[in-house]
Amino acid sequence: MNQKIILVLSLGAVLGLSACSEKDDTDNKPAAVPQGPVAAIHKSMRPVAPVKRWYSEAQVSRGEVLFQQNCAECHKPDASGDPNWKQVNAEGKLPPPPLNGTAHAWHHPMPLLQQIVRRGGVPMGGSMPAFGGKLSAEEINDILAWVQSHWPDAIYAKWAQMTAQAARNKG
Numbered sequence: 225m226n227q228k229i230i231l232v233l234s235l236g237a238v239l240g241l242s243a244c245s246e247k248d249d250t251d252n253k254p255a256a257v258p259q260g261p262v263a264a265i266h267k268s269m270r271p272v273a274p275v276k277r278w279y280s281e282a283q284v285s286r287g288e289v290l291f292q293q294n295c296a297e298c299h300k301p302d303a304s305g306d307p308n309w310k311q312v313n314a315e316g317k318l319p320p321p322p323l324n325g326t327a328h329a330w331h332h333p334m335p336l337l338q339q340i341v342r343r344g345g346v347p348m349g350g351s352m353p354a355f356g357g358k359l360s361a362e363e364i365n366d367i368l369a370w371v372q373s374h375w376p377d378a379i380y381a382k383w384a385q386m387t388a389q390a391a392r393n394k395g
């Protein structure tokens with residue numbers, strides 16, 4: 225198959241996927257798994273070219289330092305979080321989840337990720353401290369860049385799609 229056809233087909237798969245995820249409440253449900261013809265195209269097209277990342281290498285390096293200073297004590301130096309992150313502890317709070325693409329963080333579009341770090345988890349009944357008074361918007365973005373550099377391409381692609389979708393819905 226020539227390159228042009230591959231491009232058109234994988235674009236179709238991406239568009240099909242975004243149509244599915246529109247109906248989903250992506251915060252509470254697992255990501256939509258493509259069904260039927262979309263799934264068939266999806267399968268036959270692997271490996272799909274990786275989506276271009278929004279951040280630079282410089283941001284990732286700055287973010288790593290900031291993450292180790294501000295976040296690692298809870299989310300672990302490699303962002304792997306607490307293995308029991310799904311179970312509330314004795315105080316009825318959730319432990320710090322992994323941020324490395326294995327848990328839930330990638331279900332949140334960019335503005336929500338930024339907001340969680342800025343405001344912390346307390347307003348939502350959680351226990352993560354707020355960093356809005358301590359870190360600038362740029363520093364928070366650098367940290368998120370480092371966090372996302374741990375996400376495999378397939379996870380990153382789904383997140384990028386979700387973030388684009390959220391921006392469109394906002395109008």
Ligand code: HEC
Nearest residue numbers: 294295298318319320321328329340341345350351352355
């Ligand atoms: C004192 C411990 C602690 C520190 C420090 C901390 N977090 Fe958290 N974080 C948590 C907990 C606990 C949660 C789960 C939600 C809650 O209880 O607030 C969480 C949730 C999150 C989430 C949402 C993940 C999801 O799957 O929904 C993100 C993103 C996040 N933290 C990023 C960060 C970043 C970035 C930093 C550093 C700037 C940081 N956290 C520092 C404890 C912490």
